[in-house]
Amino acid sequence: MDSFSLSTFILCYALLPFLSFSQTSPPFSQSIFPPFNASHSYYNDNSDTFLVSTNGTYKASLTKPYSTFSAFYLCIIHKASNTIIWSANRNMPISVTSSLLFTINGLSIIDDSNKVVWSTPLLNSPVAALQLLETGNLILVDAENVSLWQSFDYPTDTLVIGQRLYVGKSLVSAVSESNSSEGGYTLAVTSEDMVMQWKGQTYAKLSMDTEAYKNSNSPVSYMEMNSTSLHLVGGDGVQVVVQVLLVPSDTKIAKLGNEGVFRINNMDVNNMVADFAMPVDTCQVPFTCGKMGLCTNQTCICPSGFSHKELNNNGCVTKQVLEETISLPSACTARGNVSEFNSSTFYVEMQNGIDYFVNHFTEPVKYGVHLSLCQNLCSQNCSCPGIFHKNSSGSCYLLDYNLGSFVLNSDAQGGPLGYIKAFLNVSTEHKKHSFPMSALVVIIMLSGLFMIITMVVLVIIWLRKKRPTGVNLDRWDSSSSAELEMISIPGLPRRFNNEELVAATENFKSQIGSGGFGTVYKGTILDNTVVAVKKITSLGDRGKMEFCAETATIGSIHHVNLVKLRGFCIHRRQCFLVYEYMNRGSLEKILFGNDPVLEWPKRYEIALGMARGLAYLHSGCEPKIIHCDIKPENILLHDDLQVKIADFGLAKLLYDEKSKLLTTLRGTRGYLAPEWLTSCGITDRTDVYSYGMVLLELVRGSRNCLFQSSGNENGEGNGPSFSSTNSELQVIYFPPIALEMHKLKRYMELADPRLEGHVRSEEVEKLVKVALCCVHVVPTLRPSMSNVVAMLEGRLPVGEPRIEALEFLQLYGGKLNEASRKLRGRDSVVEEEVRSLMAEELTYL
Incomplete structure (x- = not known):
């Protein structure tokens, strides 16, 4: 029997139990196979279950959990307790005639109009089976039983x-x-x-x-x-x-x-x-007693001076609101704070002993300020419904527009006092009768004259400002500092003033790094915290509000493997970002510099930390963030070599159009995915390619591209070496070497020789395979960063690199040597010229 027939026989024999089982009627035990199509009405005997786990602990159903509604959901249910542990379409229920569709492309729910209500995301491989594990995890697997998707990654409640x-x-x-x-x-x-x-x-x-x-x-x-x-x-x-x-x-x-x-x-x-x-204590739950209700001893009442808003006890309002003599703040409008800057604004003081949950989990917006200043801060913010102020320390807390319940706490005596913002309602009838008619005539005449003058002035200003469009630098000069203070965006980190940063950095004395996004300086702020201050070199066509909005997005992202943004500063037309300081510097410095050789266990931890950080940016953030500039210089390390990714979000912060971004990022050659140089769109798989290139450098301990003269015999080094003006420049390009060693299964030869064999062979093989999978020329063939994390952690089998999708590496390596030979005999050659030729050759691939 030839090898093909033998392998076919073994495959058929292995799949025989599954093939025969798929012909049985539902519910299936543990697995079903595509194609599969069913609805609630498909089942007999009123059973809604189509899949059960091995021991019957869990079941997957198209079910109607609420008897009063004809709403159906795809659910995983713990059978003994009848508890729903996961639901696919919790926000979009379907009708009894809607259907569940399972194909090789994944799982989806189709409504009556044939519209997809819910589906699994785009997968890397065709789906071979849908399985419900005894743990309650619903998974999709490929033909090699590799998990492609699992419900555990998408928890509900x-x-x-x-x-x-x-x-x-x-x-x-x-x-x-x-x-x-x-x-x-x-x-x-x-x-x-x-x-x-x-x-x-x-x-x-x-x-x-x-x-x-x-x-x-x-x-x-x-x-x-x-x-x-x-x-x-x-x-x-x-x-x-x-x-x-x-x-x-x-x-x-x-x-x-x-x-x-x-x-x-x-x-x-x-x-x-x-x-x-x-x-x-349920009184500690924010909305137990509705808006501004008071919870005491598990009972809801209204604070002194307040009454029930509705008969169903859905919160409290001041008695004057019920009497229509005052009104409470409403939602912010497009006009912002205009309606709140008037003499009718005042604050209703709440009784002593009332506490609010936020005061225990947030820092005051200001320390050491008088009550009137705290109230002014709230008056200038249309989303602020009130404040808490502590006289002893001058601490000022601004409440969020989403105002919850208060709690009566005897321990809160001596704590901050609460004040609710309100406005006086002046009777329209009273205004009409009390206002003199003669004064009204004068006002109308003056108003008409004022409108004419205003229109003339506006026309003159418009004519003077009519000029070719470009970067509107006036947007940064025309707004005062006070206006910037009024910007209130959720997640916006601390704002530093320019004087603070000048003092912290000793007038930007200690430069610790630079790159395409700006220059970085070391500094120490007033609380003796060491920080890294990045001076942004280009903001594109951005205004203050846009800059603050993007900064808020970056500042709201917190992950152990991402550098934390501590604050920002806008001074005239210059912007700064203040980050936590990473005292070990970058991976580039540690891996390629003169530091002691980085041991293998630490390298593996760095590879995993990088992957976790990128996975969070790609799948843990809303909206998703594509880094666009993954390289060793942007991988920073702390005391114990804890890895953190820097400069995430800056690509979106600094540039609006992809064309601008492409031009700028060509400066980081060697890590750019091929799609940067084509018309293909940039996706999260672009970061995956860059990660794979960094992973290869982590394994080898040197740059993927090494430049040396033919006279340099050691064959190592991290930069160009030129022994004479007549030497031939050679380029050693590591990725095709890694591919060749992968074909030969000789992974240990790829490890950093400085480690002298003190590596784990199975981990070297794993990192090389993962790296090669990440640099597939076709973006859709690259794994997601979540799957990379799972492979490095051992939760998923390591993918097998596809040779046909990696052959471009050998072609590119040949082009690099061809480019380097063009520089033979030139005594003024520098590495940048070589890299320029490399980029030119890459555009032809």
Whole structure:
């Protein structure tokens, strides 16, 4: 029997059980195979289940969980407790005649009009099977049983044992017990803690719970629950940072309820019993008593001077509002704060002992200020409904427009006092009768004259300003500092003034780096924190509001593998970004410089940290962020070589059009994906290519492109070496060498020779294979960064590089040598000229 027939026989024999099983009627046990199409009405005997786990613990169903509504959902259900642990279309229910479609392209839900309501994302390989694991995880696998998608990566409001909630992921509560759509409460994992929030405002942290034990200050990577505890795990996957001990049980279900309480229940015989709740006191939940309601001893009342707004106790308002003598702030309009700058604004003082949840989880916006200044800050902000002010320290807290409930707390005596902003309502009838008619005539005449003068002035200004369009630098000069202070954008970090940064950097004395986005200086701010100050060199056609909006996006991103933005500064036409300082410098300095050789375990940690940071940017942020400039210079390291990615978000911050970005980023040659030089669109897979190139350099310990003269015998080095003007310049291009060694399975020959064999062979092979998969010439063949993380962590098998998609590397290597030979005999040659020729040759590929 020839080899082809033998392999075909083995494959058929292996698939025989699955092929025969797929012909049975639903529900299927553990797996179903494409094509598969069904609706709720498809099933017999009123059964809505189409898939069950191996031991029958979980089932996948098209079900109607609420008897009062004809709304159907694709759900995974814990059978014994009838608890929904995951729903695909929680925000878009379907009718009884809608259908579930499973093909080799993935899973989708189709409504009555043949419109896709929900579907799995674009996958890297054709799907071979849909499986429901005994853990409750619904997964799609390819023909090699490699996971392509899993429901555990898309949590709703529930966690089960073994399911990890990574940094950047969150649970979102339902609207109510009869509406599974996303509500106002979230539970998120950050690099420091697990936090619970209501409309973006924190009201509980796991580390502050009375049952929690904090074991370490290490950065958090994910939260997980097992049979005995709930814990936050550090980036190494071993260190438990925070832990809550639970009653031992093999079945636990954790859920963020629609009322804002996170509960963990155990299975006891056939019932679920409570094990842990956070927060225990429901008065600490922000909206327990509605807007401005007062919660005391689990009872809702209105604060003194306030009355119920509606009969259903949906919050409180001041009695004057009911009497229509005053009004409370409404939502911001396009005109901003105009309506709030008037003499009718005043503040209603709340009774002593009233506390608010935000005061325990946020810092005051100002310290050491008088009550009147605190109130002025609120008056200038249309989204501010009130303040809390502490006389003893002058601390000023501004409340968010999404105002929740207050709590009556005897311990709050001596704490900050609350004030609610309000406006006087002046009677229109009173205005009409009290205003003299003669004065009205004079005002009308003066108003007409003023309008004529104004129109003339505006026409003159328009004629003077009529000129060719370009970068509007006046946008940066015409706005005063006071106007910038009024900019209120959620997530906007601290604003430094120019004097602070000049003092911190000793007038920008110590330069520690530079690049396409700007120059970086080391500084020390007033609290003795060392920072890195980046002076932005080009802002394109940006105004202050646009700059602040993009800065807010960057500032709101927090991940253990991303450099934290501490603040910003706008001074005239110059902008600065203030980052946390990374004292070990860049990977470029440590890997290619004169530092001691970077040991292999640290290199692997760096590879994993880089992947986690990029995965968060691509799939953990909303909106998604494409870095566009991944290179060793933008990989920074801290004391223990903890890796953090720098300059993320700057591509979008500084440039609006892709054409501008392309021109600028050609300066970082060697890491740009081929699609930069074609008409193809830039996607997150562009970052994947750059990551793969950096990964190869991490394995080899040197640049992918080495320049040396023919007289340089050692064959190593990190830059050009020219022994004589008549030497022939040689280019050593590492990626095609890695490809050749992969074909020969000789991975150890690719490792940094300075390590003298002190490497883990299986990890070298893994990094090389992952790197080659990342640099496939076709973007869709590259893995996502989430899958790269899973491969490096061992949760997914390592992909096999496709040789035909990597042959361009050998072609490119040949072009580089051809380009280098053009410089033979030139005594004034420099590396930049070589790189320029490299870029020219790449455009022909």
